[in-house]
Structures are given as C-alpha cells and as structure tokens.
Amino acid sequence: MVLEGLGSSLRYTLRKIVNASHIDKNLIKEVVRDIQRALLQADVNVKLALELTREVERRALSEKPPAGMSSREHVIKIIGEELVNILGEPKAIKLQKQTIMMVGLYGQGKTTTAGKLARYLQKKGLSVGLVATDIHRPAAYDQLSQIAKSINVPIYGDPDEKKASKIVKQALKKLKGVDVIIIDTSGRHSLESDLIDEIKEVAKIAKPDESILVLDSTIGQQAGPQAKAFHDAVGINGIIFTKLDGTAKGGGALSAVSEIGASVIFIGTGEHLDDLEKFEPQRFVSRLLGMGDIQTLLEKAQEVMDEGKAEETAKKMLSGRFNLKDMRDQMEMLTQMGPLKKLMGMIPGFPADLSQDDLTETQKRLKTFEVIMDSMTNEELENPKLIKSSRISRISRGSGTDAKDVRTLLKQYNMSKKAIKGLAGNRKMRRKLMKQLQAGDFGA
Ligand SMILES: Nc1nc2c(ncn2[C@@H]2O[C@H](COP(=O)(O)OP(=O)(O)OP(=O)(O)O)[C@@H](O)[C@H]2O)c(=O)[nH]1
Numbered sequence: 001m002v003l004e005g006l007g008s009s010l011r012y013t014l015r016k017i018v019n020a021s022h023i024d025k026n027l028i029k030e031v032v033r034d035i036q037r038a039l040l041q042a043d044v045n046v047k048l049a050l051e052l053t054r055e056v057e058r059r060a061l062s063e064k065p066p067a068g069m070s071s072r073e074h075v076i077k078i079i080g081e082e083l084v085n086i087l088g089e090p091k092a093i094k095l096q097k098q099t100i101m102m103v104g105l106y107g108q109g110k111t112t113t114a115g116k117l118a119r120y121l122q123k124k125g126l127s128v129g130l131v132a133t134d135i136h137r138p139a140a141y142d143q144l145s146q147i148a149k150s151i152n153v154p155i156y157g158d159p160d161e162k163k164a165s166k167i168v169k170q171a172l173k174k175l176k177g178v179d180v181i182i183i184d185t186s187g188r189h190s191l192e193s194d195l196i197d198e199i200k201e202v203a204k205i206a207k208p209d210e211s212i213l214v215l216d217s218t219i220g221q222q223a224g225p226q227a228k229a230f231h232d233a234v235g236i237n238g239i240i241f242t243k244l245d246g247t248a249k250g251g252g253a254l255s256a257v258s259e260i261g262a263s264v265i266f267i268g269t270g271e272h273l274d275d276l277e278k279f280e281p282q283r284f285v286s287r288l289l290g291m292g293d294i295q296t297l298l299e300k301a302q303e304v305m306d307e308g309k310a311e312e313t314a315k316k317m318l319s320g321r322f323n324l325k326d327m328r329d330q331m332e333m334l335t336q337m338g339p340l341k342k343l344m345g346m347i348p349g350f351p352a353d354l355s356q357d358d359l360t361e362t363q364k365r366l367k368t369f370e371v372i373m374d375s376m377t378n379e380e381l382e383n384p385k386l387i388k389s390s391r392i393s394r395i396s397r398g399s400g401t402d403a404k405d406v407r408t409l410l411k412q413y414n415m416s417k418k419a420i421k422g423l424a425g426n427r428k429m430r431r432k433l434m435k436q437l438q439a440g441d442f443g444a
C-alpha cells in the first residue's frame, strides 16, 4: 500500500473518533495533535501540516454536521477533505493524438514510466510509439527497447547518434502513424545547464503537448524545488511520482508539488509496467484512511449507541412506568435486531428465543404496530387507556389497518405492561436483568 506508515497512523487516529463515547473539544485537540505527528513523520512540510490541522480543528469545532450525519462522521469527513486539499488538483492525461516528453533527474524512473505510460495508453485503445533520446548512458537504448518489446509497441532510437534532437527529428518521421509518441530523455545528477540545453532542444523539435516531470517520491520535500526548477526551465504540464510503494517520505513529495501548484497525473507504485495509477486525491485519501473500514467501524459505533439507548429504555421499563411510547421505542430497537436480538427475549411479553421464521413474522407484526402507532395522538400514546372503540375505528382508518390489528396491538401492550409490573415487583429478576444490561451482554 502506498504510504503505509501515514495511512496506519491516520487510521489509528480515526479509530479514536469512532470509539470515543462522545466527540468533544479535548478529543478533537488530541486527534489534531495525532494527525500533525503523522503528517510530520510522513515528511509533510511543517507549515502545511500546521495549516491543515488548524483548519481541521477550526472546522470540527465550529461547523455543524449536515442533516443525517453524525458528529463522528462529520469530523472524519473534515479530516478527509483537508487531506485532499493539500494534495492539490489532479490532472488527467488526454486520450488523444499527442506527443509527450518525459524529463527528470538521473534515476528518477523516466524510462520505466515512459513504458508504463505507453502501456496505459495502449490499454485505452491508442497506438503508441517510444523514442529513446538518452545519448549519455550506453544501455539506455536497450532498456527502452526491452520495455517496448514487452508491450509490443514500436520504438525509435539510434545508439550511435550523439545529438538527441536529431534522433527526435528522425523519430517523428518514423512514428508518424502512431497516436501517441512518448519521448524518453536522459537524466543528470543535478539540473546542469547542458541537460537543460539538451531537453530544450528536444522540446524545440518535438513540440510536445505534454512535458511530464518524473519525480522519485523518496526525495520528499525536495520534490517542490525540483519541480519548480524544471518548470522554470522547460515548462512542466504534469508530474508523475514514482516509487510511492514503500516510501516514508511520499507525503512530503506529494504535498510539496501541490504547494507550488503543479498537478500530479499518475503515481508509480512498483517496478512492473502495470504499476501505474491515476492520481485521484479523493480516492487516494479514502484509501489512505481506509474509508471502507471506517464506514464499518462507524456502523459498529452506531450499534453501540443503540445498546446505550436500549439500556436506558430497559431501565425506564424496570421503574414500572410503561406506555405505548415506551413500547414503540423498544420495538424500534427490536426491528433493528442484530446485537439486540438477545434483548428481545428480555422484554416481557415477547418470546425469548426466536427462529428466523418467527423473527420475520414478528418483524412484520412490529411494522404493522408501528404504522398503527403513527396514527395515534400523543395523548393516546402516553395514556393508552383512552383508546376505546370509536378511537380504534379512527386509528385503523388512519393507518390503513384493520380494527382487529389495533386491538391486537393494545392486547400486546397490556400483556407487556402486566409482565413488567410483575417484573418490577420481582427484585431477584430485576437484579438479573440489570446485571445482563450492565455487562452489555446483548449477543450478536
Ligand atoms: N519500486 C519502484 N521502482 C521503480 C518505480 N519506477 C521506477 N523504478 C525503478 O527505479 C530505477 C530507475 O528507473 P529508470 O526508469 O531507469 O529511471 P530513469 O529516470 O530513466 O534513469 P536514468 O535514465 O538513468 O536517468 C529502476 O530500477 C526502476 O525499476 C516505481 O514506481 N516503484
């Protein structure tokens, strides 16, 4: 996984949010400190890391969650959004006829990435040709030839030619028929003037539609100044980061180029030609944070909260007070089942152990009860004794059910109430139930 270290520490932090009993200022401050530490460890620029965490804190403390979103989800969403923000705008490669020039310092991954890009475009249905202009390293032509052969694309190069621009001139003629021409250039240890002159000359002949800078992401924040220097020299349209597999400094490289306004197109995540991924900040961050896992965790947290509510209702029930509203609350939880399955057996008047068929039947019945109760007035819910035959007709009409169903509901209510009364008077039984509730023994 890309940036495993950063990902795992951020995921650990998000877990804190998911598992916290409630979200408060202290928790947010703690989370923000964790994120700061994680970003700095991933080599993200201090200023950028501070800006991000300040913004997360400000938003988490001041913004209200949109309707239907819990405060946990909201804080996690803010963190995700701010992380996406520091990665900047992505750029997509156009799927059309064009000339692409790859530039970069020595050993950054230009040649490999030229092959990866050729493979990518080929898979998208374009015909591609590769051009080898590295006149300095003798093995360069062979390296690109091998890549070209493995993906079955034409290559043009001339190991005997000493001028890169001449090779390009020939290549443009030879590869006229292909959709995309990808020119691999030579690298240097540093941005010396002869490298600059050479790629400038290549560019003059090739007139590339895209000049792509290939950057080894292990250089971390150095990516920023390097990108700027290349941009000033030849004009860079997009960046491809390589070696994002297994680097602790990837966060530094990614954030550094976005800071100077350069757009990342792809990331290289391995030595194989298929190890090229479109760079999509949103997806990148989702994966980094393990959003799929987080969603599951949030759902689990929701269940835990329901258990809390179940306990509250059960306590109220044990106090002896019980009206139709209380019954509706219980039923609401019952219909969610899952970890509450066991609790159902604990509610007096409902069967203790249900088969799946019984369960389905009961759920159906509960659904009908719910519809009926929706047609009752608040007064009726709080004081069910009021419900006599004229009201029963009105309620059944209003809910589109039979009067018989309304009577069944009232019968069920009376049974539950009676059982609860007996229970509330039975101290031994009460203690047993409370113990079960406190142990959180709801089963799954
Ligand atoms: N793990 C990993 N290795 C990569 C990746 N991209 C390139 N490499 C490796 O990095 C090394 C250098 O890659 P090249 O493509 O030869 O780099 P270059 O920029 O063309 O190098 P020069 O032409 O010598 O300047 C090779 O061993 C590649 O296999 C990547 O995304 N992940």
Ligand SMILES: [Mg+2]
Binding pocket: 110, 111, 112, 134, 140, 184, 185, 186, 187
């Ligand atoms: Mg090379």
